Amino acid sequence: MFGNKNLLKRVIVVALIGMLTLALAGCGGQEGKPNEDEVEYPNKPISAISPWSAGGSSDTAFRTFLNYMSQEMGGVDINVTNMTGGNGSIGWSAAAKAEPDGYTLALLTFDILTVEAQKLAPVSYRDFDIINMFTKQTCVLIVHGDSPWNTLEDFLEASRKAKAEGKKLEIGIAGEAGLWHQAGVVMEEATGTEGAYKYIPFTGSADQLAAMLGKHLDAMITTTTASRPHLKEGTLRMLAVMSDKRSEEFPETPTFEELGYDVKYDSWRAVVVPKGTPEPVLEILREAGKKAFDNPEFQEWAKESDIGAMYLDHEDTIKYIENQYPVVEGVMKKFGLL
Structure with a gap:
């Protein structure tokens, strides 16, 4: 009888030790398991x-x-x-x-x-x-610094004259039918110069800018980022801004709206x-x-x-x-x- 009691005690002790070991192992496993919300990023280029x-x-x-x-x-x-x-x-x-x-x-x-x-x-x-x-x-209308057009009205007058003579002024845009093309046709309708332009598409403003600087275009519709140094130097001239306010960098250039034309495109x-x-x-x-x-x-x-x-x-x-x-x-x- 005493032997059975001692055996029972040993079984209980072993069982408790086993349970404790499993519990500790479980805790250790949880501590070692990475948090799914934590990532090592970035760890390569x-x-x-x-x-x-x-x-x-x-x-x-x-x-x-x-x-x-x-x-x-x-x-x-x-x-x-x-x-x-x-x-x-x-x-x-x-x-x-x-x-x-x-x-x-x-x-x-x-x-x-x-x-x-x-x-x-x-x-x-x-x-x-x-x-x-x-x-x-915002989009802007830019011409070469050597062009005869000092104002938007000069450009629009030349556009209407070209149209009357069956000709078209060439405007550089980045991407066909995209932002710049859309801005151009909005400008056409607002200024009454529909059909006065031929849009020349480029793969980006860098190629467009090179063509403008080389005088292969009459004008271009773009932003001021790539053109900025040339606008500062006078190599290029910005005629108007397609926004409701003037550019902080070029405050001397009027908006289309100021000149009486509802042209806004961003x-x-x-x-x-x-x-x-x-x-x-x-x-x-x-x-x-x-x-x-x-x-x-x-x-x-x-x-x-x-x-x-x-x-x-x-x-x-x-x-x-x-x-x-x-x-x-x-x-x-x-x-x-x-």
Whole structure:
């Protein structure tokens, strides 16, 4: 009987030790298990796709902004590749198909809406997760500094004369039927110069600028970013701004509205990643994007470069794009660009 009692005690002790061992092992396992919300990102170089030509306004703004984002992520290398063509659709298609792991960023611009409306490629702004918008910039009308047109009225008078003679002035635009083309046809209707222009498409503002400087164009519709030094030097001349207010960098140039013409058209730029990128990675990128935008050095560069720096977080960017798409589609239908 006593033997049975001793045996029972030993069994209970062994059982308790076993349970304690399992409990401790379980605790150790939990401590060693990584938190699913914690990621080691970035731990290798990041690729980025710019759908516009190197050295152009959008490409320059994108590369500069990414430099400041890199600083906020431990100085990780962000290598930009230019994939131009198809009014941006080639670059966006490649970006949308990339692995959604945070290691492929892309520059999204206004013309993704044009591409979708025209069905140029099976790609949409909906194929991306937004990091943030970082610029909203107005379109401007620019001529060569040696041209005989010192004012918008000079240019419009020449446009009407050319039309009456069966000729057309040539205006350079980045991408066919896109933002700049749309701005041009809106200008035509507002100024009564319909049919006075031939639009010459380029793969980006860098090529467009080279043609303008070489006097191969009568005018161009663009932003001031790439043209800024030439406008400062007088090599190029800005005739009017397609906004409700003058440029801070070039306050002497009037708006179309001031001159009696209802012409307003804006561009924007945003950083995006392929749809389905993990939320923890998105949070890191979005935090880096906000800090990059708020960096005093970036703000100083943005003001000097007149890129129209404006921050919208991912939610407000989506709302902005969703509201703009039907407007763009309506303009393109109205002027036969679809």
